[in-house]
Amino acid sequence: MQKKISNHPFNGTPEQAAKLEAVINANKHDKSLLMAVMQEAQGIYGYLPYEVQKMIADGMDVPIEKVFGVSTFYAQFSLTPKGEYNISICLGTACYVKGAGIIFDKFAEKLGIGADECTADGKFSLTACRCIGACGLAPVLTVNEEVYGRLTGADVDTILAKYQ
Amino acid sequence: MEMINCKVNGIAVSVPKGSTILEAARAAGVEIPTLCYMKKINEIGACRICVVEATGARGLVTACVYPASEGMEIKTNTEKVQKARKTTLELMLSTHDKKCLSCSRSTNCELQKLCLEYGVDEGAFEGYKPVYELDESTPHLVRDNNKCILCRRCVAVCKEQFVSVIGANDRGIDTSIGSAFKVKLSETPCISCGQCVAVCPTGALTEKDDTEKVWAALADPTKHVVVQTAPSIRATLGECFGMPIGTNVEGKMVSALRRLGFDKVFDTDFAADLTIVEEANELVERINNGGVLPMITSCSPGWVKFCEFYYPNLIDHLSSCKSPQQMAGAVIKTYYANKMGIDPKDIVSVSVMPCTAKKFEIGRPDQSASGYPDVDIALTTRELAKMIDRAGLKFTMLPDEEFDSPLGEDTGAAVIFGATGGVMEAALRTANDWLTGKDNLDVDFHAVRGTESIKEATVKINGADIKVAVASGATAAQKVMEKIKNGEADWTFIEIMGCPGGCVNGGGQPIQPQYVRDTVDLKAVRAKALYDQDAAMSIRKSHESPVVKALYSEWYDGFGGHKAHHDLHTTYVKRTK
Ligand code: SF4
Ligand code: SF4
Numbered sequence: 166m167q168k169k170i171s172n173h174p175f176n177g178t179p180e181q182a183a184k185l186e187a188v189i190n191a192n193k194h195d196k197s198l199l200m201a202v203m204q205e206a207q208g209i210y211g212y213l214p215y216e217v218q219k220m221i222a223d224g225m226d227v228p229i230e231k232v233f234g235v236s237t238f239y240a241q242f243s244l245t246p247k248g249e250y251n252i253s254i255c256l257g258t259a260c261y262v263k264g265a266g267i268i269f270d271k272f273a274e275k276l277g278i279g280a281d282e283c284t285a286d287g288k289f290s291l292t293a294c295r296c297i298g299a300c301g302l303a304p305v306l307t308v309n310e311e312v313y314g315r316l317t318g319a320d321v322d323t324i325l326a327k328y329q
Numbered sequence: 330m331e332m333i334n335c336k337v338n339g340i341a342v343s344v345p346k347g348s349t350i351l352e353a354a355r356a357a358g359v360e361i362p363t364l365c366y367m368k369k370i371n372e373i374g375a376c377r378i379c380v381v382e383a384t385g386a387r388g389l390v391t392a393c394v395y396p397a398s399e400g401m402e403i404k405t406n407t408e409k410v411q412k413a414r415k416t417t418l419e420l421m422l423s424t425h426d427k428k429c430l431s432c433s434r435s436t437n438c439e440l441q442k443l444c445l446e447y448g449v450d451e452g453a454f455e456g457y458k459p460v461y462e463l464d465e466s467t468p469h470l471v472r473d474n475n476k477c478i479l480c481r482r483c484v485a486v487c488k489e490q491f492v493s494v495i496g497a498n499d500r501g502i503d504t505s506i507g508s509a510f511k512v513k514l515s516e517t518p519c520i521s522c523g524q525c526v527a528v529c530p531t532g533a534l535t536e537k538d539d540t541e542k543v544w545a546a547l548a549d550p551t552k553h554v555v556v557q558t559a560p561s562i563r564a565t566l567g568e569c570f571g572m573p574i575g576t577n578v579e580g581k582m583v584s585a586l587r588r589l590g591f592d593k594v595f596d597t598d599f600a601a602d603l604t605i606v607e608e609a610n611e612l613v614e615r616i617n618n619g620g621v622l623p624m625i626t627s628c629s630p631g632w633v634k635f636c637e638f639y640y641p642n643l644i645d646h647l648s649s650c651k652s653p654q655q656m657a658g659a660v661i662k663t664y665y666a667n668k669m670g671i672d673p674k675d676i677v678s679v680s681v682m683p684c685t686a687k688k689f690e691i692g693r694p695d696q697s698a699s700g701y702p703d704v705d706i707a708l709t710t711r712e713l714a715k716m717i718d719r720a721g722l723k724f725t726m727l728p729d730e731e732f733d734s735p736l737g738e739d740t741g742a743a744v745i746f747g748a749t750g751g752v753m754e755a756a757l758r759t760a761n762d763w764l765t766g767k768d769n770l771d772v773d774f775h776a777v778r779g780t781e782s783i784k785e786a787t788v789k790i791n792g793a794d795i796k797v798a799v800a801s802g803a804t805a806a807q808k809v810m811e812k813i814k815n816g817e818a819d820w821t822f823i824e825i826m827g828c829p830g831g832c833v834n835g836g837g838q839p840i841q842p843q844y845v846r847d848t849v850d851l852k853a854v855r856a857k858a859l860y861d862q863d864a865a866m867s868i869r870k871s872h873e874s875p876v877v878k879a880l881y882s883e884w885y886d887g888f889g890g891h892k893a894h895h896d897l898h899t900t901y902v903k904r905t906k
């Protein structure tokens with residue numbers, strides 16, 4: 166799947182920028198540290214939007230396409246922000262055969278977003294994940310740290326209502 | 330040098346230690362197909378079309394990166410090898426838009442050629458196939474990723490050009506070549522050099538085809554259609570018709586253009602001479618009046634765009650002279666229009682250029698001396714060849730003809746503009762005469778010739794030492810600009826061309842398969858055709874050009890005079906990356 170690119174307005178803070186700058190300054194002597202810088206940047210901002218990648222590219226003196234290429238190659242990098250509540254639905258085999266796909270689609274429809282997207286108010290984001298090792302509870306999802314199992318279509322509204 | 334001995338298809342060969350199997354095979358006169366490999370530029374072993382059997386290796390190995398070793402027996406053509414290559418090709422085709430019938434690279438596509446040789450089944454692997462939108466955002470090229478085989482040759486040359494605006498994004502079956510955040514190429518600091526187009530093995534990258542516009546103009550009886558050809562076209566056009574690299578086809582090119590129906594066939598060379606006298610005059614003025622030095626040539630729009638994007642604070646170093654293409658266009662729509670009594674609005678000014686950036690240049694601001702664009706349509710060498718084919722002209726059998734007057738006469742100085750160092754040498758010839766007040770007989774400045782990416786020379790003119798530099802390719806330009814930026818440059822005058830080797834190796838020149846690019850120094854062989862022509866000419870200095878003399882006696886109020894300045898000079902913009 167191609168990585169989704171965020172169309173949310175960037176709202177980084179000066180504090181975040183200062184942190185990233187410190188990371189860049191500590192690493193810019195060696196371009197092979199690009200990945201490490203990107204990881205830290207993702208830690209600071211939660212994702213790697215254009216503005217952050219541009220800061221990294223300029224700071225590390227590498228073309229922005231290089232940063233972007235790395236960010237879209239490795240699964241660990243995200244180009245979209247996570248919502249205040251990130252709903253992560255397991256689409257591993259066990260969950261999938263028990264209908265996780267249908268549940269995913271239902272969340273997508275209710276929230277009006279697709280995979281790796283975030284609602285306009287920044288409240289919810291939706292991701293699909295690989296097996297989280299709770300197959301006994303299939304189909305299963307997490308909202309931030311909280312786990313919900315043995316889901317049915319009816320649970321979608323209840324779960325969303327809980328976080329409204 | 331330590332050598333190793335190995336055998337390629339039974340042929341014994343001795344190669345330097347560290348050579349790859351591909352190099353050993355080439356030394357033995359055996360060709361192994363390649364798609365991603367570009368000698369010294371892209372040695373990534375990605376496409377696997379070059380697989381061979383080699384003793385001591387497990388399974389098939391990629392010849393382009395696998396080292397040959399002592400005693401190795403290499404088999405390049407076994408049944409196993411052929412089967413593997415065929416499967417590789419069929420897998421490539423599973424995500425490929427197989428539109429050879431209308432593809433502009435048909436008959437010189439490296440993929441198509443191999444598919445034919447290996448007798449592939451186009452439909453062997455049908456399945457999920459991503460569909461990509463064309464990127465037609467720039468004036469100079471079209472990217473059709475539906476025909477891309479992900480060889481990354483374009484990525485490698487763009488990096489060689491210090492630009493790196495394209496790269497591989499995403500992964501697996503979704504991998505595609507593009508720019509950061511998937512923006513269109515027009516939104517990146519691409520310098521329009523077209524080097525990516527020239528190396529793409531397939532139809533995934535092509536120049537933006539403007540030939541239909543030219544056909545339309547030629548068919549319109551109300552238009553007076555004038556064409557100019559750049560200095561280097563005569564040295565390369567023949568390649569499109571199977572002639573040996575480095576054949577000078579000036580005469581046949583002129584007769585082809587006439588048969589296509591152009592009302593006048595002019596030579597950009599006259600404007601190259603004009604550029605030299607205006608530029609030499611500008612240089613003398615800068616020296617005498619404490620202007621910005623070193624002054625840098627502005628003939629190459631790829632280079633100019635590079636400077637604007639990457640060194641916006643140094644654009645004052647650029648000569649304000651328009652490029653020869655634009656000067657020729659300006660003269661055609663002013664002086665020539667006036668002389669012939671034609672309204673410039675009825676003239677369609679066409680150029681044939683070695684360069685895709687010329688397509689960008691014609692749309693720049695401040696390039697309309699007559700009030701109308703100096704040049705309306707810029708074609709590449711390849712597009713002209715296509716027109717010649719469509720018109721059914723048998724190029725190699727055409728008679729030799731001469732350019733039209735009054736803008737068809739050139740000098741040796743103008744001819745060599747097409748090679749790196751040529752503009753510098755032409756300028757030095759004129760400067761030498763002007764500063765010594767003599768007609769110097771020795772006009773060869775060998776120090777600025779050759780295909781090295783950066784050349785420096787100190788030339789003695791009238792007792793004074795003048796330091797000059799010549800750079801070609803944007804990476805070389807970057808090195809020169811860093812020196813200027815850091816105050817380490819003591820040159821007075823610099824020639825910079827955007828493409829490595831100058832216009833003879835421009836992004837609009839005939840496509841040569843990578844095998845040829847790896848084994849023939851295109852830059853040098855093509856340039857030789859130009860230096861040979863220069864040496865054989867009776868007038869070899871720009872300021873002695875009869876066209877230049879006529880222009881300044883009939884039309885312009887002296888070098889750098891008000892009128893010349895208005896028509897022949899331009900301005901630059903600071904761009905942000
Ligand atoms: S890129 Fe080559 S194989 Fe593909 S459609 Fe064009 S000519 Fe045919
Ligand atoms: S035209 Fe030149 S700068 Fe632009 S993408 Fe191609 S190689 Fe890079």
Ligand code: SF4
Nearest residue numbers: 477478480481483529
């Ligand atoms: S666009 Fe052409 S050169 Fe670039 S990766 Fe695709 S096939 Fe190769």
Ligand code: FES
Nearest residue numbers: 374376377379393
């Ligand atoms: S892997 Fe050798 S040419 Fe591509």
